[in-house]
Structure formats: structure tokens, C-alpha cells
Amino acid sequence: MDLSRIGYFVRRFSLDPSLIIVIVLLVVVVTAGFLLSDRFGTMRNFMNVLEQASGLGYASIGQALVVIVGGIDLSIGSVVTASTVLMAAVVNVHPALMIPMIFGTLFFGVVIGFVNGYVTIKTGVHPLIVTLGTASILNGTVLIYTLQPTGSVPYWFEEFSYGRIGNVPISGIVMLICFLLVWVFLRYFQAGRALYAVGGNPEAAHLSGIRSNRVILFAYSASGFFAALAGAYFVSRTGVGDPRVGDPITLASITPVILGGLILGGGKGNILGVCLGVILISLLSNLLNYMNVSTFIQWVIQGLIIIVAVSVYVHKGKKL
Amino acid sequence: MNAISSVGILRTNFQFCQVIIPLALFGLIAVATILKPSFLSLNNIQDILTQAAPLALVVLGQAFVILVRGLDLSVASLMASSAVLATAFNATSDAMIPVIFAATVLVSACVGLINGMLVTKRNVSPFLATLAMMIVLQGVRFYYTQGAPYGSLPEGFRFLGVGRIAGIPVNICAFCVCFCFLCWLLHKSSFGRMIYITGGNPTSAKLVGINADxxxxxxYVISSVMAGIAGLFLVGFVGTVDNWVGRGYEIDAIVACVLGGIMLTGGKGTLWGAATGALILILIFNVVIILGLPVQAQLIIKGIIIIVIAALFSRANEP
Incomplete structure (x- = not known):
């Protein structure tokens, strides 16, 4: 195909150039998958991957929103953990409270996110330190409450992660809908555009009449909300509240955000890139598992992918 | 001119550090002594110092990176990697210890070089570059050990970790040597001035002819080398090598730097502050144990203290 056609498509669908790298990697992984494994390219496998990807997906949406306003949220993993334990522990004692507790857990996430945002704004402390502090407090509290997986939820809640509509996993549908809603919000709503404005240049945003503090508060609250949603997904998947389940999520949620072309420091990037990043990471680990590549080598590959993805483009200007 | 102005900034920051950090330190010591009078016994002080030394070594390196507006998340992973590397020699005689140290310093320096190159030449954000390095090191280490380290270390390592020379813990002696050298490098040599100027404003550093990159x-090389050495001392202290030696030290090191008044925005802070920060952190852990609280309470108290102290510092540094 002639190169100018590619340029045309890029402009026609207003593709962010930063999306190209994740699309290229995705094509490489899928092609390699079809060539190297006969079990990879089946519809059943793709649906399974979609189901498994959603926990990471929810967490990444939250991380992406915070990164867009120029922050970073290192408390995501601990919010995931705390919400699984909270939900499973309460529902274990009062099974009738299952549905209120779903909303209660999401509200809990919003509160933690709000606190993160509030402290960041009011003290001017770097979000890295603030969210690290909240993470430490939450983790400590959860570990004082329990050291082992605890609690239980009714069986029907399993449907949230394992349920299928036709052949498509419910959790995957919910994740894609979330991504789509956030994309529409960021692209077509004034409040959504404000996130980019604040991330790009807080002072300029303030001068043009945007209430930066509210926008930042909103982004952190949303991050807490999606972390709690990821927590609900993990409860649904395992049926218990595990005080360790969120540990790897914090750093894992950053990888798709970076692969998707968002820049630490804020103001740039497309949330659909993050969606592709989540799918890429999940497909890659799925493929490597089929190829019997050890987890240890998968870590090396993951690290190298981050390095390649961020060092292909030389970003000018501010960094975190 | 630039050197002078950055010294000026240092001074204003200094006054605040001079009040709050020692205050926090003495406050903690006072609380601990009231709760448990034996806290001030020679034996307990030696124990606390022995415990603090590996963390303090990492903190010294981390301080350098934060001073140039960076962050090194790969230190904990590097500590474990250097421990695993040490077992790879399968040495039994103490004569091998210098060789092990030399190899560790060499490998760590390479890791630091790669981190630094990514950050400066490719303009990767320090957070991501060192995060990726952390994951890569972890993968390589686990692949080499297949999950469970084997091999053995010379007996002498135990002495390095917990031994005492004339009542002074050996690892504290090592810390003092590193501390004096790095203090000279940062606070007395012209290279140290360059670090402050680069951290304060990389663009103006380039304009006055400093090779900021x-x-x-x-x-970054200093940070990695300190982490590698700290890994060996920590192995000596703990007595066993596993794949997670030093887990959590990257966070603790950053926290100690922030407690010690080193600004994440770069260019401000001293090594004295950083070392005090490390000591405060270890004392907090000790006080929690003395109070008879569950170990997990350390996490909660640590979290509260980071936010509060960081908030105090950021208020004090407002123009």
C-alpha cells in the first residue's frame, strides 16, 4: 500500500500519532499468535482474554484520567485490595447487603480518590508522595484486619466476571463500555476537554476560566471509582476479599497507559490507546503462556516493551 | 552566578531543615525512651544502627538522583539482583569478598548507566525508565534462579552485616566511609555544585557550560552502585539470599529522602538530611514495635508521616 494512503487514514480518523505504536505492536502480536500457536487464534481464546483483561482495564481507565491531568495514582492497587476486602467482609456477615455494598464499595473508592486529590491540591505535595502515603495507610489497615483471604459473596455475583451474553463476557462488555463512555466524555464534553487543558498547562487553564482544582479532584475521584470497580471484578472472580490481590495492579495499570501514548506529565493522549494497550498486554501474556515462556521471561519482555514504547518518541517538555 | 544563587536557595531550605528534622528525630528518641528506658542502651543503639545502615546506603544514592530531578525505582530490584549475583560465585573463602564487591559495583554501574542514558539521551521520564529497569532486572533474576536462589556466600558476609569492630557495627563503618566520600563529592567538590545547578535548572546549567546529561x-550510576553495595550488606544482615532481598526499599528510600528535606522538584536538600531521614524511618519502625502495635501499623504510620512532612516542606518552600 502506498504510504500517502496511510497518512490519509491517520488524518481521516484523526489518529493520534502516539496510537501508531500500540497498533503496530498489536498487529505484530496477533500475527505472531496466528503463526506460532494454533490455539491462539480462536474466538473462544479471544473471549477468554477479554474476560481476563477487564480487571486491568478498569484500573487503567482510572490511572489514565489521573495521568491526563498531570498526576499519577500509586494508590490504585491498595484501593483495589481494600474494596475487595471491604465488600467480601461485609457481605459475608450480611448477605442481603450485596447490592447496596456494590454501590458502597464504589463510593468508598470515590472517597479515597477524593482524599488523594484534595490533599494534592491543598498541600501542593507531589501526587507520587500523596498517593504513596494513602496506599501505605490503606494497605496497613487492610493487613491489620486480615492477613489471609477472607469473607465471601453470593454465587450469583460471579456473573459479573464469568457471565456471558451469547458468547461475549459481561466483564469485557462493561470494560469496553467504560472505555467508550470515557472517550466520549473526554472528546465531546467541555468538562472532558478541561482535563486535557489542566494537564497541559494548569496556569493557562486557570486563566481561561477552568476551575483546575475541581478538575483535578474529579480525575482522582474517578480513579478511585474505577479502582473500586476493579476490586468488585476481583471479588466476583475469586469470591473472597484478598489482602494481596491489588499489589501488582498499581504498576501494571501504568503500562497500558504508557503504551497507549499518554505522557506522564499530562495533557496528551487518547483513552482508546489505553484500551488497545490493555488488550495488547493481555494478548501478549496469553500468547507467551501458550508458547510456554516462563513468567520470568515475560517480565523481561514487559520491561523491554515499556522502554521501547517510551523511547521511540522523544518527548519534549515536562516530565514526571 | 548560578552557583551562588543555588547556594542561596539551599540556605533558605537549610533553616527549615535545621529545625524540623532534628526536632522529629529527638522527639522520636524521647518518646521511645519514655516508653522503654532501655531504648537508650548501647546495645539497642547498635542494633538500630545496624538495621538502618543498608537503607541509609540506598538513601544516599537515591538523594543524588532526586537532586537532579530524577527518581530511581530500580534500587530494590538491583539490591536483590546483586545478592543473587553474589551467590553466583559460589565462593567459600573470604578472599573472594573483594571480587564479589567489584563484580557487584561493575554490574550496578552498568544498570545506572542505562537508566541515566534512557533519562537523558532518550528523554524517558525517570519514573518509567527505572520502573522498566526494575521489571527487567526482576525477570532476569528470577529466570537465572528459576525462583529459588542456590549457591553459597563466604562466611565473612555475616560479619559485614552484623559484626562489630570495637563496638561499632561494621556496616555502619562502611556507611560512614561512603557518607564522607559522597558528602565531599556533593558539598565540597565542584562536581557537587554542578549537581545542584543541574537539578535547580537544567537549561541554565547547559547555558553556563555544564554537561548536564x-x-x-x-x-544514576551513584544511585545504582550504592544500591548494589547495600544489597550485599543487607544479605549479610538478613543471613539468607532470596529473590526479594530489599523489597520495598525503593519506596522507603524515596520516603526517607522526602523526610530528609530533599525536594522532588530537584536541586534542594543535603546528604545530612537524607541520612537523618533514613534514621527517622527506622526509628519509627522501632517505636511501633516498642508500643506493642502490630507490625502492619508501621505502614499506616509511615503513610501518615510522609504526607504530613511533605506537606510541611512544600508549605515552607512556597515563595
Missing amino acids: RVTIFC
């Missing part, structure tokens, strides 16, 4: 890379 080289200075930054050197800071």
Missing part, C-alpha cells in the same frame, strides 16, 4: 547519568 553527563552529570545526570553520573547521579
Whole structure:
């Protein structure tokens, strides 16, 4: 195909150039998958991957929103953990409270996110330190409450992660809908555009009449909300509240955000890139598992992918 | 001119550090002594110092990186990697210890070089570059050990970790040597001035003819080398090698730097502050144990203290 056609498509669908790298990697992984494994390219496998990807997906949406306003949220993993334990522990004692507790857990996430945002704004402390502090407090509290997986939820809640509509996993549908809603919000709503404005240049945003503090508060609250949603997904998947389940999520949620072309420091990037990043990471680990590549080598590959993805483009200007 | 102005900034920051950090330190010591009078016994002080030394070594390196507006998340992973590397020699005689140290310093320096190159030459954000390095090191280490380290270390390592020379813990002696050298480098040599200027404003550093990239890379190398050495001392202290030696030290090191008044925005802070920060952190852990609280309460108290102290510092540094 002639190169100018590619340029045309890029402009026609207003593709962010930063999306190209994740699309290229995705094509490489899928092609390699079809060539190297006969079990990879089946519809059943793709649906399974979609189901498994959603926990990471929810967490990444939250991380992406915070990164867009120029922050970073290192408390995501601990919010995931705390919400699984909270939900499973309460529902274990009062099974009738299952549905209120779903909303209660999401509200809990919003509160933690709000606190993160509030402290960041009011003290001017770097979000890295603030969210690290909240993470430490939450983790400590959860570990004082329990050291082992605890609690239980009714069986029907399993449907949230394992349920299928036709052949498509419910959790995957919910994740894609979330991504789509956030994309529409960021692209077509004034409040959504404000996130980019604040991330790009807080002072300029303030001068043009945007209430930066509210926008930042909103982004952190949303991050807490999606972390709690990821927590609900993990409860649904395992049926218990595990005080360790969120540990790897914090750093894992950053990888798709970076692969998707968002820049630490804020103001740039497309949330659909993050969606592709989540799918890429999940497909890659799925493929490597089929190829019997050890987890240890998968870590090396993951690290190298981050390095390649961020060092292909030389970003000018501010960094975190 | 630039050197002078950055010294000026240092002074204003200094006054605040001079009040709050020692205050926090003495406050903690007072609380601990009231709760448990034996806290001030020679034996307990030696124990606390022995415990603090590996963390303090990492903190010294981390301070250099934060001074040039960076962050090194790969230190904990590097500590474990250097421990695993040490077992790879399968040495039994103490004569091998210098060789092990030399190899560790060499490998760590390479890791620091790569971190620094990514940050300066490719303009990767320090957070991501070192995060990726952390994951890569972890993968390589686990692949080499297949999950469970084997091999053995010379007996002498135990002495390095917990031994005492004339009542002074050996690892504290090592810390003092590193501390004096790095203090000279940062606070007395012209290279140290360059670090402050680069951290304060990389653009103006370039304009006054400083090779800012080289200075930054050197800071990453220092951080990695200190982490590698700290890993060996920590192995000596703990007595066993596993794949997670030093887990959580990257966070603790950053926290100690922030407690010690080193600004994440770069260019402000001293090594004295950083070392005090490390000591405060270890004392907090000790006080929690003395109070008879569950170990997990350390996490909660640590979290509260980071936010509060960081908030105090950021208020004090407002123009």
C-alpha cells in the first residue's frame, strides 16, 4: 500500500500519532499468535482474554484520567485490595447487603480518590508522595484486619466476571463500555476537554476560566471509582476479599497507559490507546503462556516493551 | 552566578531543615525512651544502627538522583539482583569478598548507566525508565534462579552485616566511609555544585557550560552502585539470599529522602538530611514495635508521616 494512503487514514480518523505504536505492536502480536500457536487464534481464546483483561482495564481507565491531568495514582492497587476486602467482609456477615455494598464499595473508592486529590491540591505535595502515603495507610489497615483471604459473596455475583451474553463476557462488555463512555466524555464534553487543558498547562487553564482544582479532584475521584470497580471484578472472580490481590495492579495499570501514548506529565493522549494497550498486554501474556515462556521471561519482555514504547518518541517538555 | 544563587536557595531550605528534622528525630528518641528506658542502651543503639545502615546506603544514592530531578525505582530490584549475583560465585573463602564487591559495583554501574542514558539521551521520564529497569532486572533474576536462589556466600558476609569492630557495627563503618566520600563529592567538590545547578535548572546549567546529561547519568550510576553495595550488606544482615532481598526499599528510600528535606522538584536538600531521614524511618519502625502495635501499623504510620512532612516542606518552600 502506498504510504500517502496511510497518512490519509491517520488524518481521516484523526489518529493520534502516539496510537501508531500500540497498533503496530498489536498487529505484530496477533500475527505472531496466528503463526506460532494454533490455539491462539480462536474466538473462544479471544473471549477468554477479554474476560481476563477487564480487571486491568478498569484500573487503567482510572490511572489514565489521573495521568491526563498531570498526576499519577500509586494508590490504585491498595484501593483495589481494600474494596475487595471491604465488600467480601461485609457481605459475608450480611448477605442481603450485596447490592447496596456494590454501590458502597464504589463510593468508598470515590472517597479515597477524593482524599488523594484534595490533599494534592491543598498541600501542593507531589501526587507520587500523596498517593504513596494513602496506599501505605490503606494497605496497613487492610493487613491489620486480615492477613489471609477472607469473607465471601453470593454465587450469583460471579456473573459479573464469568457471565456471558451469547458468547461475549459481561466483564469485557462493561470494560469496553467504560472505555467508550470515557472517550466520549473526554472528546465531546467541555468538562472532558478541561482535563486535557489542566494537564497541559494548569496556569493557562486557570486563566481561561477552568476551575483546575475541581478538575483535578474529579480525575482522582474517578480513579478511585474505577479502582473500586476493579476490586468488585476481583471479588466476583475469586469470591473472597484478598489482602494481596491489588499489589501488582498499581504498576501494571501504568503500562497500558504508557503504551497507549499518554505522557506522564499530562495533557496528551487518547483513552482508546489505553484500551488497545490493555488488550495488547493481555494478548501478549496469553500468547507467551501458550508458547510456554516462563513468567520470568515475560517480565523481561514487559520491561523491554515499556522502554521501547517510551523511547521511540522523544518527548519534549515536562516530565514526571 | 548560578552557583551562588543555588547556594542561596539551599540556605533558605537549610533553616527549615535545621529545625524540623532534628526536632522529629529527638522527639522520636524521647518518646521511645519514655516508653522503654532501655531504648537508650548501647546495645539497642547498635542494633538500630545496624538495621538502618543498608537503607541509609540506598538513601544516599537515591538523594543524588532526586537532586537532579530524577527518581530511581530500580534500587530494590538491583539490591536483590546483586545478592543473587553474589551467590553466583559460589565462593567459600573470604578472599573472594573483594571480587564479589567489584563484580557487584561493575554490574550496578552498568544498570545506572542505562537508566541515566534512557533519562537523558532518550528523554524517558525517570519514573518509567527505572520502573522498566526494575521489571527487567526482576525477570532476569528470577529466570537465572528459576525462583529459588542456590549457591553459597563466604562466611565473612555475616560479619559485614552484623559484626562489630570495637563496638561499632561494621556496616555502619562502611556507611560512614561512603557518607564522607559522597558528602565531599556533593558539598565540597565542584562536581557537587554542578549537581545542584543541574537539578535547580537544567537549561541554565547547559547555558553556563555544564554537561548536564553527563552529570545526570553520573547521579544514576551513584544511585545504582550504592544500591548494589547495600544489597550485599543487607544479605549479610538478613543471613539468607532470596529473590526479594530489599523489597520495598525503593519506596522507603524515596520516603526517607522526602523526610530528609530533599525536594522532588530537584536541586534542594543535603546528604545530612537524607541520612537523618533514613534514621527517622527506622526509628519509627522501632517505636511501633516498642508500643506493642502490630507490625502492619508501621505502614499506616509511615503513610501518615510522609504526607504530613511533605506537606510541611512544600508549605515552607512556597515563595
